[in-house]
Amino acid sequence: MFGFGREMRSRIEQDGTMTVSLEQVEIPDPREDEIIVRVEASPINPSDLALLRGPADLASFTQLGTADAPLLSCSVPAVRLASVRGRLGQSLPIGNEGAGTVVAAGPGAAGLEGRRVGMFGGAMYADYRRLSSRDVIPLPDGASAADGASMFINPLTALGFVETARNEGHTAIVHTAAASNLGQMLQKICLVDNIPLINIVRSQAQVEILRGIGAVHVLNSADDDFTPRLAALIEQTGATIAFDAIGGGMLGSDILQAMEQASVQRMTEYNRYGSETFKHLYLYGALDLKPTTLNRLTFGFEWSVSGWLLFHFLRKAGSQVEDRLRKRVADELTTTFASHYTRTVGLAEALQPDLLRAYARLATGEKFLIDPTRG
Numbered sequence: 126m127f128g129f130g131r132e133m134r135s136r137i138e139q140d141g142t143m144t145v146s147l148e149q150v151e152i153p154d155p156r157e158d159e160i161i162v163r164v165e166a167s168p169i170n171p172s173d174l175a176l177l178r179g180p181a182d183l184a185s186f187t188q189l190g191t192a193d194a195p196l197l198s199c200s201v202p203a204v205r206l207a208s209v210r211g212r213l214g215q216s217l218p219i220g221n222e223g224a225g226t227v228v229a230a231g232p233g234a235a236g237l238e239g240r241r242v243g244m245f246g247g248a249m250y251a252d253y254r255r256l257s258s259r260d261v262i263p264l265p266d267g268a269s270a271a272d273g274a275s276m277f278i279n280p281l282t283a284l285g286f287v288e289t290a291r292n293e294g295h296t297a298i299v300h301t302a303a304a305s306n307l308g309q310m311l312q313k314i315c316l317v318d319n320i321p322l323i324n325i326v327r328s329q330a331q332v333e334i335l336r337g338i339g340a341v342h343v344l345n346s347a348d349d350d351f352t353p354r355l356a357a358l359i360e361q362t363g364a365t366i367a368f369d370a371i372g373g374g375m376l377g378s379d380i381l382q383a384m385e386q387a388s389v390q391r392m393t394e395y396n397r398y399g400s401e402t403f404k405h406l407y408l409y410g411a412l413d414l415k416p417t418t419l420n421r422l423t424f425g426f427e428w429s430v431s432g433w434l435l436f437h438f439l440r441k442a443g444s445q446v447e448d449r450l451r452k453r454v455a456d457e458l459t460t461t462f463a464s465h466y467t468r469t470v471g472l473a474e475a476l477q478p479d480l481l482r483a484y485a486r487l488a489t490g491e492k493f494l495i496d497p498t499r500g
Contacts, residue, residue, distance in 0.1 A: 130252030167223030220249030243273035304331035373413030399425020471499030
């Protein structure tokens, strides 16, 4: 056996009590094609919050345990328990991606020993991670663990959006919550690949963030003239696909309606069923937890609304596409796919209630990094 290490785990009981703790776990020796990585950086992504805070009442978080073995306890309101019924009673590891140094390797992966790698596959909020060599990418010389910590979820999602649009025959894209780390990557890709991109944000500060990296089309949804400007830009660019991180409320419906308005203006004769232009809205986030509302009679009958998840996209795309996208991420790691962090915390420090509430704000421009080597 290689040894022991800490691992952050989350558990929800039948009565709604939720705990997040650091547990000592065994690290078995690596098998033929496996490696053991000392984790040196792992980001807190929105997708990680589903386990880190789940549906819990943030005001109920209290810190228990000790400095060496911290434990957070909180309560999940009864009305939210149904959404997590499948995980009740299970202790689940947290952290989708990260980076660190390979400290042990099986015979088939010996060439990676001593290398710094980015990695993907869950359970990254830990001192060590044993995983298949297939699930890592060696970092370029000189790249830090922080450089490689976010090289999977956001970069592959942004590239997956472009791949999806191309595969479905769309030539321009609409994206919401567009000033996020992911949104900035998507904008950079679209500039390089010459794809028109309409960015929707919620403040003037976010407009300036995107303008600063070369964005051409940026709309503030808080502006009084947002709706007509959206319709005008969709008519100008011909956008017929949208990726929505907000999820709740009417924004997705407004986007589809604007797409239909642009399509109707190009029709040569009236059709009571609307245009024949197909419009696709993908929901990939839930920044707004309210139900998604669709005013469906305003966008004809040629449309679809569906979910988009990176893991499902990669499975359907196949290994050749995934390898091609991964190579681009590695080649452009410190340019197109660079991530910036506002704060780095240790593994134990990450379980402070005030920090957990800060993660959960999902504020644009705030991105946290966990470095287990800090304690």
